[in-house]
Amino acid sequence: xxxxxxSVTPQPTTLDTAPPAGRPTTPRRRGARSRRxxxxxxxxxxxxxxxxxxxxxxxxxxxNGFKTSEDYISGxxxxxxxHLSFQAVVDFWKGVDFGQKLVNSxxxxxxxxxxxxxxxxxSAFAIGIGRIRGRIWILAIFMVAFTIPxxxxxxxxxxxxxxxxxxxxxxxxxIISAVLQSAFGTYMLASVLGAFPSEVxxxxxxxxxxxxxxxxxxxLPLTRPTLGVLLxxxxxxxxxxxxLPLILLPSxxxxxxxxxxxxxSGQYTSDPTALAAASLVGILPALVFFxxxxxxxxxxxxxxxxx
Amino acid sequence: xxxxxxxxxxxxxxxxTGTSERTAGYWWYxxxxxxxxxxxxxxxxxxxxxxxxxxxxGVGTMTPVGLSNYTTLFHDATFWTSFRNSxxxxxxMAIIPTALGVLVAAVLFDFxxxxxxxxxxxxxxxxxxxxxxxxxxxxxxxxxxxxxxDYGVINTVLRSVxxxxxxxxxxxxxxxxxxAVMNVLVWxxxxxxxxxxMAGLSRVDPALYEAAELDGANWWQRFRTITLNQLxxxxxxxxxxxxxxxxxxxxxxxxxxxxxxxxxxxxxSYFSYYNFFTTMRVGxxxxxxxxxxxxxxxxxxxxxxxxxxxxxxxxx
Numbered sequence: 316x317x318x319x320x321x322s323v324t325p326q327p328t329t330l331d332t333a334p335p336a337g338r339p340t341t342p343r344r345r346g347a348r349s350r351r352x353x354x355x356x357x358x359x360x361x362x363x364x365x366x367x368x369x370x371x372x373x374x375x376x377x378x379n380g381f382k383t384s385e386d387y388i389s390g391x392x393x394x395x396x397x398h399l400s401f402q403a404v405v406d407f408w409k410g411v412d413f414g415q416k417l418v419n420s421x422x423x424x425x426x427x428x429x430x431x432x433x434x435x436x437x438s439a440f441a442i443g444i445g446r447i448r449g450r451i452w453i454l455a456i457f458m459v460a461f462t463i464p465x466x467x468x469x470x471x472x473x474x475x476x477x478x479x480x481x482x483x484x485x486x487x488x489x490i491i492s493a494v495l496q497s498a499f500g501t502y503m504l505a506s507v508l509g510a511f512p513s514e515v516x517x518x519x520x521x522x523x524x525x526x527x528x529x530x531x532x533x534x535l536p537l538t539r540p541t542l543g544v545l546l547x548x549x550x551x552x553x554x555x556x557x558x559l560p561l562i563l564l565p566s567x568x569x570x571x572x573x574x575x576x577x578x579x580s581g582q583y584t585s586d587p588t589a590l591a592a593a594s595l596v597g598i599l600p601a602l603v604f605f606x607x608x609x610x611x612x613x614x615x616x617x618x619x620x621x622x
Numbered sequence: 623x624x625x626x627x628x629x630x631x632x633x634x635x636x637x638x639t640g641t642s643e644r645t646a647g648y649w650w651y652x653x654x655x656x657x658x659x660x661x662x663x664x665x666x667x668x669x670x671x672x673x674x675x676x677x678x679x680g681v682g683t684m685t686p687v688g689l690s691n692y693t694t695l696f697h698d699a700t701f702w703t704s705f706r707n708s709x710x711x712x713x714x715m716a717i718i719p720t721a722l723g724v725l726v727a728a729v730l731f732d733f734x735x736x737x738x739x740x741x742x743x744x745x746x747x748x749x750x751x752x753x754x755x756x757x758x759x760x761x762x763x764x765x766x767x768x769x770x771x772d773y774g775v776i777n778t779v780l781r782s783v784x785x786x787x788x789x790x791x792x793x794x795x796x797x798x799x800x801x802a803v804m805n806v807l808v809w810x811x812x813x814x815x816x817x818x819x820m821a822g823l824s825r826v827d828p829a830l831y832e833a834a835e836l837d838g839a840n841w842w843q844r845f846r847t848i849t850l851n852q853l854x855x856x857x858x859x860x861x862x863x864x865x866x867x868x869x870x871x872x873x874x875x876x877x878x879x880x881x882x883x884x885x886x887x888x889x890x891s892y893f894s895y896y897n898f899f900t901t902m903r904v905g906x907x908x909x910x911x912x913x914x915x916x917x918x919x920x921x922x923x924x925x926x927x928x929x930x931x932x933x934x935x936x937x938x
Contacts, residue, residue, distance in 0.1 A: 355737045362729055366749040369809065372764050373752070375775050391782060392775040438655035445648025453652070460663045462922045464870045466894045467911040470673065470680075470904060471666035494658035501655060526647055555757040557873040562899070576759040577877060590767035597760035605755045609748060612755070613817055 373598065379588055380404055380595035387587050403592035411575045412567065413596060419564075420554055420571040420600075423485050423492070428549040430493035432542055435500025440530050442501065443508025444516065454505060460498030465558050473562060488563050492556065496549050507541050508534065547611045551604055572597060667915070673908035680904045691909035701910065704890045705917075707800060708869050711889065714804035715811050715868035716861050722808075723815025724857065726750060728849045730816070731823040732831060733841065747820055751813035758810070762877025765806045769793050769878075793879055796886040803878050803887055810874070815860055822856035823849065858929040862922065869918050890914040 379387060380403060382396040390397065407413065438457070442450045472491060473482065481487030511534065519529050535542075560571045570578075576597050579590065605612070674691055676684040695701050735743035753761065768775045769792040777789035792802040826848070834844045850857075872891040875881060881888035881896065888896075890910055897907030 351737045355733075358729060358733055359738060359742075362726070362734060362746060365726070366746050369750055369753065369812070372761075372768060372809070375768060376764055379775075388773070392778050434655050434658060437651045441648040441651040445651065447648050447652065457655075457659065459919070460659060462866060462918055463663065463667065464891055464911065464914050464918055466870075466872070466891045466898075467670050467908075467915040468663060468666040469895075470898050470908060470911075471669035472662070474669070475661075475666065490658075491662050494655075494662040497655060498659070498663075526651070530651075551755060555755075555759075557757070557759050557876070561876075573757040573759040576757070576763050577873075579763050587770075587773040590763055590770075594760055594764040594767065597757060597763065601755050601757060601760065605752065613747075613751070613821075 376591050376594040376598060379591035382588050382591075384586055384588055403586070403588045404596060407589065407593045407596055411578070413572075413575070415568060416570055416572045416575045417600065419485060419569060420573070423489055423560075423571060424550045424553040426485075426489045427492045427496065427553040428546045430489065431496040431500055431549045432545050434493060434497035435504050435545060436530075436535070436538075436542065438497065438501040439504030439508050440534060442505040444511060444529070444534060445526075446509075450505070454502055457498045457501050460495055461502075465495075469558070469562055472559075476563060483564060483566050483569055485564070485569055488560055491559060491563070492553050493549075496552060500545050500549070503545070504538070504541065507538060511537075544611055544614060547608045551608070551612075554600070554604070572600065670908045670915075671912055673905050674912050676905045678904045679902045680898075684905075687905065691906050692913075694906070695909055695913065700885050700888060700893060701890075703885050704888045704893045704910075707887060707889050708871075710800055710804060711807060711871050712865050712868040714807040715871065716864035718808050719811035719815045719864065720857060720860055722812055723819050723860070724850065724853060725845075726812070727816050727819035727823060728845050731820050732844075732849075747816060750816045753810050754813040754817075756810075758873040759877055761806065761810060762874060766793065766878055769802055794883060796883045799879050799883060799887050803874060806874060806878065807868075807871070811864060814864070818856055818860055819853055822853050826852040855929075858925075862925040862929065865925070866918055866922050869914070869921065890917075 375392065378395055379392055381399050381401065382390075383400045383402060386397050386400070441447050442453060447453070476482040476484075476487040476491075479487075481490070515533060515537075516529060519533055524532070554571075555573060556571075557573045557577060560574045561577060564570055564574065576593060579593055673684075675686060675688060677687045677691075678684040730743045730746055734746065771777055771789070771791040771794065774792075776792065780786060780789045790798055793799050830848050830852070831844055834848060839847070870891055871889055872895065875887060875889050875892045876895075879887040881892045891914065894907040894910035894914065897903045897910060
């Protein structure tokens with residue numbers, strides 16, 4: 316369908332843009348309106364319809380989270396509430412002490428992000444700038460940390476944290492997550508630092524800068540954008556992480572946002588809007604991060620994918 | 623620091639004198655990462671393998687049983703079901719999102735953006751990406767609620783438009799549940815592939831498209847000959863990373879079905895979790911986790927070597 320309509324348009328437009336063929340940008344901008352055509356609008360409509368389908372669950376959570384049960388049953392789940400009711404949201408928030416979960420998630424994700432980036436930077440400094448021997452193998456071993464399934468580590472980690480009094484503490488999860496995520500950070504930063512201009516480093520050395528001074532005053536400022544991307548990703552990954560906190564943080568006072576929602580997965584409640592309200596409360600922080608970090612996220616996704 | 627440099631340096635003479643002296647001190651910067659890696663990955667993985675040779679309930683004494691956990695495993699129908707379901711989830715997390723992602727990315731990049739502006743393109747891209755930032759636990763609660771058979775949105779809407787006969791117990795029917803879960807996974811994954819492929823397309827030389835367009839190639843022909851070929855590295859990377867993720871999938875299963883009904887949606891990770899923490903067969907769970915780790919590593923290494931070889935071939 317899409318392709319049939321798409322194939323029609325290029326013909327007239329090639330004529331349009333043919334004279335200045337070398338410069339794609341200017342004629343495109345000028346010819347944009349004339350290129351749209353009916354098929355253009357049809358394709359746009361199809362894509363927008365798909366995009367709306369992607370948004371559908373968000374919409375459903377939004378409109379139904381503010382309904383009372385009676386309102387939900389009497390009306391359609393697709394329509395706006397007849398009157399705004401915060402009852403379901405408040406019930407969920409109070410029921411799971413959501414404020415405490417938010418604090419836990421912020422503390423854990425923030426600490427993991429900072430510690431993970433610091434660890435990544437130190438390791439990548441040794442591998443990318445120091446070019447230590449066997450660095451290819453070291454990177455390959457680090458890669459194991461992010462391909463290995465956490466199930467193959469979790470029971471021993473459970474035993475070890477219990478023996479070290481780190482079980483059911485936020486610190487335990489912070490240490491483990493920071494190390495696991497720094498493996499990815501090391502891999503990514505090492506390739507960035509491997510391409511670091513050697514003249515800069517040479518000049519610093521001639522000026523008598525120590526390794527730490529090179530790291531602190533040259534490498535750190537120049538890689539700040541990449542570190543920012545890593546920081547954002549580590550924060551969001553930890554925020555969304557489910558498996559480790561599920562097992563290592565059993566008590567309600569230490570639980571994260573993700574795990575507190577996981578606890579709802581057991582049974583359906585008789586109240587039809589309770590889960591919509593819970594989803595809505597869970598969506599909001601993620602949405603805030605998305606709006607705050609959208610650009611960093613889009614830039615970062617492909618940093619990770621293709622080096 | 624210099625003294626340690628000297629100590630380490632006593633190894634074989636390097637070609638470039640001075641280099642080894644310089645690099646030796648860098649080992650200290652690797653120390654925190656290496657210690658962390660040993661404590662969080664290496665030692666625990668070793669312990670996991672050790673457990674897998676024992677019968678243990680998590681408390682009390684461990685009884686060595688040799689390879690019997692593994693032999694039991696290979697005769698356990700649930701174990702084989704879990705890996706067969708993994709194939710379904712590779713389809714849902716790797717293959718379908720890659721296929722749709724390439725198509726959506728190409729349409730957004732060289733059809734929508736040139737006609738309706740890059741802003742329209744990036745807003746649509748962001749819309750497709752949105753489910754990616756959602757904690758899976760949240761997505762799970764939301765979809766589980768939408769699938770609810772009595773008051774869930776999907777069945778309610780079906781009934782209200784007179785298609786009540788299509789209303790199903792989506793997650794409660796052993797034949798449907800896996801497809802219901804797959805649907806959620808496609809929804810979650812598609813944004814990742816769209817964003818990566820769009821970034822890949824921005825790297826492609828526009829002159830290629832211009833030339834094809836002048837030769838009278840239509841959009842579909844350009845998509846097949848240029849887009850798919852140029853995106854080959856990204857497609858390979860995305861297929862590898864998402865397939866590995868699919869083999870390890872846990873949270874969506876935990877949230878939506880807990881492997882059920884019966885074992886119809888069980889996956890290896892959930893099966894090992896179930897043995898660890900529900901039936902307390904720690905040794906058996908450890909064996910499942912070890913097999914999963916080996917499978918994931920083999921798939922990742924083989925796929926990456928294959929990809930490295932095939933892209934080398936492309937350059938020549």
